[in-house]
Amino acid sequence: MSPRNQLTRLRRELSVSDRLPLLGLVALTVGLTVLGLTQEAWVPFGALVLPMVMGSLFLGPRSLPWFIVLVCVGVTVQLAYSVDFTNAEGRPIYQNVTRVGIVFLVGIIIMATSFRRSRLGVSGRRGESMFVDLRDRINRQGQLPALPDRWLAESVFRAAGGTSFAGDFIVARRTLDDRLDLVVVDVSGKGVEAGSRSLFLSGAFNGIVSALPGEEFLPAANDYLLAQSWEEGFATAIHLHLDLTTGDFELRKAGHPPAVWLHAGSGRWSVVNSDGPVLGLMEDADFECVTGHLSAGDGLLLFTDGLVETAQRDISLGIDKLAGLGERLLQRGFDGGAEMLVATMQQTNDDRALVVVHRRW
Structure with a gap:
């Protein structure tokens, strides 16, 4: 040498x-x-x-x-x-x-x-650097892919207690045939205590959504969680499979709050709900598929329960409030809408996540 x-x-x-x-x-x-x-x-x-x-x-x-x-x-x-x-x-x-x-x-x-x-x-300084790197990996995996000009997608996360780790994360992938798979996941727990599981699952779910067609994602994610045998190894999720060319979409969820559909034509909103059990609790689970079509000006809101549910407010009332605020986006525009909605909603002692998908034309 x-x-x-x-x-x-x-x-x-x-x-x-x-x-x-x-x-x-x-x-x-x-x-x-x-x-x-x-x-x-x-x-x-x-x-x-x-x-x-x-x-x-x-x-x-x-x-x-x-x-x-x-x-x-x-x-x-x-x-x-x-x-x-x-x-x-x-x-x-x-x-x-x-x-x-x-x-x-x-x-x-x-x-x-x-x-x-x-x-x-590892030492304290090196250990802190490692955790910062893990946090950055979660954030990078949750970045939304670049979309065609006619589409807008925004995401906002807020961790409980102001920490950098949260149990909420998203997985997003745009395929070569111009389809978007978008998954919002809420892991059991909150803040730092759920951060390690969210890091682990975000990597695994990212691999699953990239390898399987849309209808097989939630069953595969459920099997994966069951295989971990965690004491608190459950999570809720909502999966959007969107055709960026036509605007047609499929929506499936697993014990997760429903999506809110903002209709530009009528200026009203509706709840997009489907049946499906929480991930990691039962084998051979079935997840109902709901289909729809996003017209020009329409938008979808995907969120976790921490954004709409509080100790003093039922989740259904929180969804009504979020949808009512979302109607304002139909008049003011959707740019910066995710940040505005999260800032306007009442703060809770839970992780919060919101994803806004909008078709411009």
């Missing part, structure tokens, strides 16, 4: 390991300990909390416990030579005891956190 390749390999190994941060933090700990022994007035032993906190950010779960032990040894050395427990300084003894106890308590908390991270095998 050439010297250049060896250097490249060394850089790669150092970039994925915590050797350099560990060496730097060890040097910092030793330096603070020595300064604490020689310059106690300027460097109290409480300064060793700093490398503890830095270690929790930059060290992996294997290195961090041993580093915390090293810091505690440094604190013990300073205690043995510097801290006066005999009250010779005129300071109450309990103050010294409290200062020492706080330092060791911080170390215990950081070690407990490290043991929890050991299941994941």
Whole structure:
């Protein structure tokens, strides 16, 4: 191996390991300990909390416990030579005891956190980067494909509690024969607790919708969820199969709120409902298909129950309110309509998702 390749390999190994941060933090700990022994007035032993906190950010779960032990040894050395427990300084003894106890308590908390991270095998900073990447993957998979100029599609998501992870996601695919498959899914749970399942299912459902014809998607998704054997492994979904050339569509749902159809000709709205059980609860489930035709100016609203249902309001009343607001889109236009509808609807302590599909001409 050439010297250049060896250097490249060394850089790669150092970039994925915590050797350099560990060496730097060890040097910092030793330096603070020595300064604490020689310059106690300027460097109290409480300064060793700093490398503890830095270690929790930059060290992996294997290195961090041993580093915390090293810091505690440094604190013990300073205690043995510097801290006066005999009250010779005129300071109450309990103050010294409290200062020492706080330092060791911080170390215990950081070690407990490290043991929890050991299941994941990454440091705090690297783990945060990984979760950010997972969040971005969910968002990318939920991006709507480019549509012909005569069509408009918009989507809006709001996670419970303002987190970046939600149990609601969409799967969208445009085929070569100019058809659009659009699936809105609501996984059991909300916020971060449902984020891992939504990530897992979004990838799986994206593969299923790409491999099977529209009428086979929900049965295949149901079988897939049943195979996972999760304790809370159920989800609701609504699947739109739209012909972008003619405007004909097929709609199927699995325990999900119905779609709202906005009719440009009459200026009214109607509910597009179909029967189908929740995904992941029963085998050999049947999902009813409802067909229709989107004329010029028409629109469809696909949403999750978090948008229309609250503790004080029944879901049917929420759908009526959403549909009434949707009628305004027939006058003002559908551009930016999804954001407007979500912002106008009452906020709930649940994940919310809305997809608007509109035929311009």
